[in-house]
Amino acid sequence: MSQKKRAQQPPIPINRCHLYSLQSPHTLAKRLGWDLNKLNKLAMDGQYRIYKHKSTGREIQESGTALQSLHKQLHRYLARIEVPSYLHSAVKGRSYLSNARVHISNHPLIKIDIAKFYQSTHQHKVMHFFRDEMNCTSDVAGLLANLICYNGILATGSSISPIISYYTHKHLFNDLSNFALKHGLIMTCYVDDITMSGPRASRALLHKVRQIIFKAGLRAHKARFFMGDSVKIVTGIAIKQDKITLPFSRWRKIHRLEQKITTCTNNTEKLQLLSKLISCFYEAAQIDPRYRPRAEFYRNQRRKLTY
Secondary structure (H helix, E strand, O other): OOHHHHHHOOOEOHHHOOOOOOOOHHHHHHHHOOOHHHHHHHHHHOOEEEEEOOOOOOEEEEEOHHHHHHHHHHHHHHHOEOOOOOEOOOOOOOOHHHHHHOOOOOOOEEEEEEOOOOOOOEHHHHHHHHHHHOOOOHHHHHHHHHHHEEOOEEOOOOOOHHHHHHHHOHHHHHHHHHHHHHOOOEEEEEOOEEEEEOOOOOHHHHHHHHHHHHHOOOOEEEEEEEOOOOOEEEOOEEEEOOEEEOOHHHHHHHHHHHHHHHHOOOHHHHHHHHHHHHHHHHHHHHHOHHHHHHHHHHHHHHHHHOO
């Protein structure tokens, strides 16, 4: 099936998912188009590349080529399932930008993250999702959980982790959504980032959100309350009442890259800096199209250096 046709497919109920109600590992292998011995081998000894993130220092567990291919395939199947409007991660047509746009208003806003979200998503929870929600037999659910998890938890560098983390904690997110509706708030979720906005948003409600997360066996952090007339930062985007814009931290990063390029005399290093800056401007252009000409300008500068 072509990518264009796949993109046009409408969402489906969970019982029509390709992974629903699988009754044996042989059926799973056949449904996926993989050899069962290969799946068992990957489950026992899936290769991961472990490294530290340059900016944050966090450990990244990136699945190897074969396992990543399987993870992408599983993600495609799960991503077709219809999800609530509050979810903006791992959903076709939604992103960190759409997540922020929902909250454009002059209302107060609360946001909170779930600490060590992937590390807190244990393998048995993944197995329970496939067994209890996807109606698979225990041996199929166990095999899928082994294939998806790294050392008993979700890997931080796998393409399937964002959507699996939602499904394994779906009851929590639904509880938070119901809480928001009860208090007249709009809620969005982007992986582990929960945002609620509305006239009644307050520090007291933020405390209650923290309690709901704690009762689910998770720990909340980075809790913030924003007044209605303040600049609010949501999934890396600044909201100024009726519009979104770049937050100061990203402006500063762009400015520093431009300064480095101005003083750089090594062409190899300059090409690397230009690539980073171009990427920053194109990303900024998604928020405001006026940034696109700057991206094109530096793209031409990079092209001149390569000839």
